[in-house]
Amino acid sequence: MDNILNILQKVRDGELEAAAAERELRALYYSDMGFALVDTHRRYRKGFAEAIYCPGKSAEQVTAIARELRRAGGGNILATRASGEIFAAVRDALPDAVYYPISRLILLPGEQRREQGNVLVVSAGTADWPVAEEALITARAMGCRAESLADVGVAGLHRLMAHIDLLQAARVVIVAAGMDGALPSVVAGLVPRPVIAVPTSVGYGANFQGLAPLLAMLNSCATGVTVVNIDNGFGAGYAAALINMNETTEQ
Amino acid sequence: MDNILNILQKVRDGELEAAAAERELRALYYSDMGFALVDTHRRYRKGFAEAIYCPGKSAEQVTAIARELRRAGGGNILATRASGEIFAAVRDALPDAVYYPISRLILLPGEQRREQGNVLVVSAGTADWPVAEEALITARAMGCRAESLADVGVAGLHRLMAHIDLLQAARVVIVAAGMDGALPSVVAGLVPRPVIAVPTSVGYGANFQGLAPLLAMLNSCATGVTVVNIDNGFGAGYAAALINMNETTEQ
Amino acid sequence: MDNILNILQKVRDGELEAAAAERELRALYYSDMGFALVDTHRRYRKGFAEAIYCPGKSAEQVTAIARELRRAGGGNILATRASGEIFAAVRDALPDAVYYPISRLILLPGEQRREQGNVLVVSAGTADWPVAEEALITARAMGCRAESLADVGVAGLHRLMAHIDLLQAARVVIVAAGMDGALPSVVAGLVPRPVIAVPTSVGYGANFQGLAPLLAMLNSCATGVTVVNIDNGFGAGYAAALINMNETTEQ
Amino acid sequence: MDNILNILQKVRDGELEAAAAERELRALYYSDMGFALVDTHRRYRKGFAEAIYCPGKSAEQVTAIARELRRAGGGNILATRASGEIFAAVRDALPDAVYYPISRLILLPGEQRREQGNVLVVSAGTADWPVAEEALITARAMGCRAESLADVGVAGLHRLMAHIDLLQAARVVIVAAGMDGALPSVVAGLVPRPVIAVPTSVGYGANFQGLAPLLAMLNSCATGVTVVNIDNGFGAGYAAALINMNETTEQ
Amino acid sequence: MDNILNILQKVRDGELEAAAAERELRALYYSDMGFALVDTHRRYRKGFAEAIYCPGKSAEQVTAIARELRRAGGGNILATRASGEIFAAVRDALPDAVYYPISRLILLPGEQRREQGNVLVVSAGTADWPVAEEALITARAMGCRAESLADVGVAGLHRLMAHIDLLQAARVVIVAAGMDGALPSVVAGLVPRPVIAVPTSVGYGANFQGLAPLLAMLNSCATGVTVVNIDNGFGAGYAAALINMNETTEQ
Amino acid sequence: MDNILNILQKVRDGELEAAAAERELRALYYSDMGFALVDTHRRYRKGFAEAIYCPGKSAEQVTAIARELRRAGGGNILATRASGEIFAAVRDALPDAVYYPISRLILLPGEQRREQGNVLVVSAGTADWPVAEEALITARAMGCRAESLADVGVAGLHRLMAHIDLLQAARVVIVAAGMDGALPSVVAGLVPRPVIAVPTSVGYGANFQGLAPLLAMLNSCATGVTVVNIDNGFGAGYAAALINMNETTEQ
């Protein structure tokens, strides 16, 4: 049950009481679950359902919100930074849930969409991969064709240069890097496309849990770079998907 | 004289000596000006000429680089954070230079392009306007159709809501805000498009010259937000232009 | 035994020795417990008993202070940031103690007061609830009528707008938010009442354990906002109660 | 011309054309001045007109906004952090404007209100006075009875104690302090009323332009303290006024 | 065996070989233990033996250094921040070792000295006590008469004022406080003696593990305050002892 | 006129009216100057008159406070961080005022005291001298015998070692250093006396206006070091004087 017309027709046809219809109409905007007001309207407003940020929520709360979002219909649903324990609870309730343990994402599959565009997710080192994977799965869950290129940090530039064709074929490039955060500048110097830089908390000492690459990326000497929060692979994947889908939704 | 073929034809036709031709071929990649190696190849690689960042350069240096970039041909050329004194020197050498004193941009007009897409630049307060204008002029100089909506801070949300149609019509939205940096989150909650947030240094005390809105924007609770450096209107305009042009260059 | 007159009358009536009376009179100001000088005078000076901040105190110390405060008489007594272990010890000694595990508050009920005024506690996300609950219970313990509105973050403004009547009916509004800390500015733009903003440590990366929303709230572009420490729901509830009770105690 | 009814009556009476009436009705919400959307509705929503934050605005812009706010009618209007140059421009246009050079406030007097309540503004040192004065004038401009007590820092507590009656008579206390920011804790330990702490940038070295007292105040060991931005006397005065007026507007 | 003369006499008397004597003479300056060069000369140079900072050292290393310092003779020896596990190992080797579990100090008693002077250790709250105790035991171990006054934070000033005679009798005052760090300023406003302020890491949120009281204390508006590192009770006790003993060692 | 007895005798002798006597008695505690409550009681409580912190005060205010402090009688009076302009105004009113332009101190000479004790002020580099001089003059103004040793930074340790006798003769050592702030640790390793470390803002880049030496000094690996605020020569001199005078005032 996913739009206003349906509800009104059911009222007209006597299939739905007025009071029930009112509840359903309100639920198109948000569902009051007591502990949360789930923004069920977001898929109409933003094109994608609300994602569930798991930290600070109990397994029961995550499960209940996931169930409610699915009830509200539509595409894939994501829960981010989910522990294995939370996934176990969600899977009990929604058996088709899929878990990505490295990036700690839960995916509740929705209706299939044709993959479009071309998002490339680049990571500087092996330790940056969990963040890069979060971006990759998010972009795919939002309907993007998306590939990855891992471990091409600037200490051995030839590894990046050997894949210049991948870089040039992308419509948007996500670059996840910790330590000195130098890779996005190098990539953005090579491609005529938007680059989304994701600082990771990989490093130690004066890295300050990702502050060093964050500042470096905000100060990139190359053009076309925008930045998301430290370790925010989800946010990078989401923004990349909006950019990647631009021309489709436009016309 | 702007491509390899031309140069080679002139050599073949005896119009150009080999040594001169070599210099010209190298200059397609960069021009060695003694104090600078101007990246004349950037327009081929990135789609737009190098912009000149004025702080730390003398008026003579800016003028010389500007002249060299124009000689290398192509579209509009921008010099950012230019003082009036620098503009005076540039205009003496290149009389068609245009100056935007509020955003301190110099524009050297190149060949006309048809404006495309739809970039919207939103600013929270009147004091944020110089940064917003820098984004606006940059996006236009890169060939975008671009409009602005000024002074719609969240302390009076109805001013933003009264222009919801402008927001929904945009392909990319740039939001410049100082103080609490709350506006990008509100805008991104309303539109299904990428939002580029530009923190400005407007504020005082615990604003720490734009740190407060920068952190707020990096932590936006709304999806689709990416961030550029404090007061970096140019970077926001540039990234928005790359996003805005996506479908055109794609096909 | 809770005031000077009582003590003096007992002395006059021969019910109390002079030495004992002196100890009791001193104890009206503070009780020397060896490890602590409990400020028993606070209820006269501030209108409410001292609250017990549990971190760094043993279960025995918390219990002893709680017992002493109750002995000193008067209204409700709160212990903040109490672990379950501490609560167990307190309940053994004072069986009517009540525990709020989410906000980790212990309430020792005192004499009933009529609830007054109207405090509204608003939280941006489900993960901010523990802090909001601490504010809510504190305000109620201090005699306020207090309600809450949870999960109305600015990424889906319609959830807030649907409860505009609740906002307008409040005499004081407490707003707890992590991440970008944008909600207090939006709320303060809508209501003609004092807004107490409580940054929470919800977030990651460049959130820096609540620094991002703290700075955003200190820089609010809306008027009437004051701020308390990160995660300080108790402090927000206390200040709101003082504001809420203003007219009552005034006359 | 200050309300909807008036406008509609003029239309009915033929005194106003429909198009002009529409402009006037919109202007009840905001006035589009090109460079600013003045929030003329704020006086209805918040009880007081928008204040003009001068930094980053030209003298012409401040003057135009001031004129527009006065046209929109109602009470006193404030412009904050105004230079003498800006005041000169404002006074040329609005000759009854008053300037407070120490706190850099411009006051445009509106209709008189009876002063109510009792706000006390306390400052720790002589150097904190400009911030304290900004709070004092703001509170008075918003209709409060307000007094001040200057130079009572904790290095000589007897100066504060000698005025304990002033402290106890206040309904709200504003405390402005730089350096160690210790005064609000001491004051809040003595009074049963809300204390608004204003850190000032008075100090040097590890004061970090007011960071030291800001952090101290956010961590106050006394209850009932809330905090505003460094040097934000205006914000403190505004919040104090909302608190001070509570019971009046309530009944 | 503790001085040069003794060693030389033994050589003269044939009790000691030249090579052994050389080793002993060098050991008056430092003992090379392989993993450490124990500064056995410090007691001659500074008046007190080197204290052992335990973190980063194994139980075996602490024990060996303690044994060596005792072998080098003289007064009390302290090991700071010692875990119970380390104490167990030390006590096995040196059975008269004493442990203070709250302040995590180990004391190896040396030759008795007459207690002198008058050090007062003041703490703001019960949670600050471990740091205060470290200062107290250190000062006593260095031969000071030392007393303490706990839980006299500025939120209830009368508790401090009730002990004004203790304050006035002290030759040096140590003040340990977390949260807002306001107590040293108040104490230094009352006494004509040096005040050593010790910020503690007691607090949360914008306390930043003691940064807030550290900055407050460095910016004290009262004179005569000097500051040591956060939680550095040992350093405060040591400096206080040097100050307290001043006149004795002088004459 | 400087004590209670005098005032009372004058009343008894009919030389003073009761009302005038009351004003004079109050003025023993503080003088209400309108813009300041001068703490005239401080000389009784602390042993020295209040010092005048000039920043944020007008030349008229400084002069008036200076005059009032002198009227209240007693020893030397200091005004710190005074500009030449302020000194000119003070000297017009109080012609015996002395100015130290390097350390920006004004000294109003009071009754002579015999110099006592032995304070040594050490500075690391020539650029640290203004701060060292502020400490030196302050200590002397408070009655100390005080000497200085300039430009003995650790990059050339032999300069310090050549003056080991000066170091060993001191009762208190003040060490002013910028850059790496290493000198206090080296000095404290050599002397059995309290060392007061003064970080200076000498340096650049990652010095962060004195933060680097401040942190280094707070973390000194040598014992007996306490620290004052960056550039706070006055505070160091004051604390050193209190320490230096210890045994005198004791007996």
Add this chain to the structure above:
Amino acid sequence: MDNILNILQKVRDGELEAAAAERELRALYYSDMGFALVDTHRRYRKGFAEAIYCPGKSAEQVTAIARELRRAGGGNILATRASGEIFAAVRDALPDAVYYPISRLILLPGEQRREQGNVLVVSAGTADWPVAEEALITARAMGCRAESLADVGVAGLHRLMAHIDLLQAARVVIVAAGMDGALPSVVAGLVPRPVIAVPTSVGYGANFQGLAPLLAMLNSCATGVTVVNIDNGFGAGYAAALINMNETTEQ
């Protein structure tokens, strides 16, 4: 099999298929292991094989990379910050692996080189030893003659001075220090050689996990000091080796 010529000869001799030869040639540049692109070319470009940074990699990944690097031939191979668990896995696969548990280094021995030059690793305290050892083993693994001098902090300078000959004999000096970070300045004041300073995270409170010594070292008042990241013993050892080998590789 370690160079291009070998591969080509095998192809010519029919020992290697063209496809296999291509894979081997590519592997001279990097090996694609799926999760990592191992930079096997680094030993040609930098003179030493890539080191494996273990955090964020699984034991399997570390083992696989180690095996691949050894397969690519050449000298010693290091894995840094390896847990005992990772070492166990590596040793199962490569039994000659050596583990240094204090510095958490794994060494895979390669072909022996003659030790050259003279690197001296100095540490300030016993707790700094793990970082110093990491530098020492790294320098030796890269072919340096290297010695160490531990526990010579500036609080007892005579320990350092007693080893002045060691200092003067070194070609490069590495100095690891936590707390105040003063030792590198003292050492650099004594030797005419490059000093590499390594701040360690040894300390507490305002040490901020090594920030204090990092800033001190960056601001060293002595010349010839360069700095690496906090606790980065590996980086210091690596850079020292490059410096130490300078004259050898030069000629």
Add this chain to the structure above:
Amino acid sequence: MDNILNILQKVRDGELEAAAAERELRALYYSDMGFALVDTHRRYRKGFAEAIYCPGKSAEQVTAIARELRRAGGGNILATRASGEIFAAVRDALPDAVYYPISRLILLPGEQRREQGNVLVVSAGTADWPVAEEALITARAMGCRAESLADVGVAGLHRLMAHIDLLQAARVVIVAAGMDGALPSVVAGLVPRPVIAVPTSVGYGANFQGLAPLLAMLNSCATGVTVVNIDNGFGAGYAAALINMNETTEQ
């Protein structure tokens, strides 16, 4: 007059009085100039004379120290961060002084040395040149053969790659970069030599005056990088010279 033997011979030959000889012998270690103890011994200890850091010194002081250093004999003498005004004073006294206005260095030429080795100074952008030039002139003044390569930032990598032979020929590489500080990592990935990274304060906003590139460089993912203070071209040149000269002084 530059060594001990000379002085002693003159005494023996009756050319020098004992008292004068003593002064001259002491002056071999340092010269007491009242305001400074010039470390004339440094040239023996470090191989180069003390450099004069001009900020905080008067023109007279700089001149006097320069004169004294020259009197003490030996090689080139540098004064850093000298204003034009200071240079004018120095040149009046020492007419052969040379000024480099861009890097604000004064060079007092000493005896000529043969240039040795090969230092390469690389800068990322034109605005970084002043810092790079300071490094270049310093290295040359210390006897190095030194070249530069300017404006090869990573946004146009081909400019760097076109000069790979310069990079490979260097014995030490200095890399000065502001903004994202990415260039040292890229350079260190390409060369088998020590790389000294110099962060510059070029940038704005979240660059925080060079903090961003400083942190990036400390976290370099490439090996062989050490770092000096922000804008410390002198320090980089000095350290590079020590490294560059290694083999010479070794043999």
